[in-house]
Amino acid sequence: MTRFLPALMLLVLAACDGWPESPRPPPPAPPPDGAVPRGDAARRAALASPAPPVDAALLAEGAARYAIFCTPCHGATGRGDGVVVTRGHPPIAPLPPDPERTMAAIAANLAGAHPVADRLDARQRWAVARHVATLRAP
Numbered sequence: 001m002t003r004f005l006p007a008l009m010l011l012v013l014a015a016c017d018g019w020p021e022s023p024r025p026p027p028p029a030p031p032p033d034g035a036v037p038r039g040d041a042a043r044r045a046a047l048a049s050p051a052p053p054v055d056a057a058l059l060a061e062g063a064a065r066y067a068i069f070c071t072p073c074h075g076a077t078g079r080g081d082g083v084v085v086t087r088g089h090p091p092i093a094p095l096p097p098d099p100e101r102t103m104a105a106i107a108a109n110l111a112g113a114h115p116v117a118d119r120l121d122a123r124q125r126w127a128v129a130r131h132v133a134t135l136r137a138p
């Protein structure tokens with residue numbers, strides 16, 4: 001009998017036709033009306049365009065954050081004439097006024113020169129981006 005066991009096993013296995021297809025789970029239900037996003041969802045919503053509205057307070061906050069985090073390289077007016085350039089850093093191009101590019105540069109730590117994503121919350125990033133948009137560097 002043991003001589004035929006392997007052959008028997010092969011026969012049994014050959015009869016296997018795989019597992020039957022499981023039914024697909026239903027898609028997740030959408031959030032109910034009035035739900036307030038939290039955690040990651042809240043962060044993504046805060047970073048999404050076009051929040052928040054531009055007003056004097058936002059621009060003032062942006063100017064202050066820009067002076068702290070950006071002037072050393074980009075200069076006070078965004079021309080790329082910050083102090084690092086006067087001390088040997090290769091020239092830096094003038095800042096583009098598009099707020100989305102500022103948001104992207106911070107989010108992606110562009111060129112390893114923008115490691116400030118954890119120091120500027122969503123509102124502050126928008127504030128800096130709006131401030132940069134007012135610079136109109138040549």
Ligand code: HEC
Nearest residue numbers: 069070072073074092095096101102105111113114116128
């Ligand atoms: C350590 C120097 C340094 C600091 C500080 C710095 N940047 Fe930059 N930034 C650069 C360099 C260098 C480039 C050019 C990168 C390249 O050539 O790809 C650049 C490019 C950019 C660009 C252009 C992105 C594009 O789409 O071309 C934006 C916008 C920008 N920086 C915004 C900022 C803002 C806002 C801050 C302050 C929160 C900041 N940077 C702080 C060095 C710096």
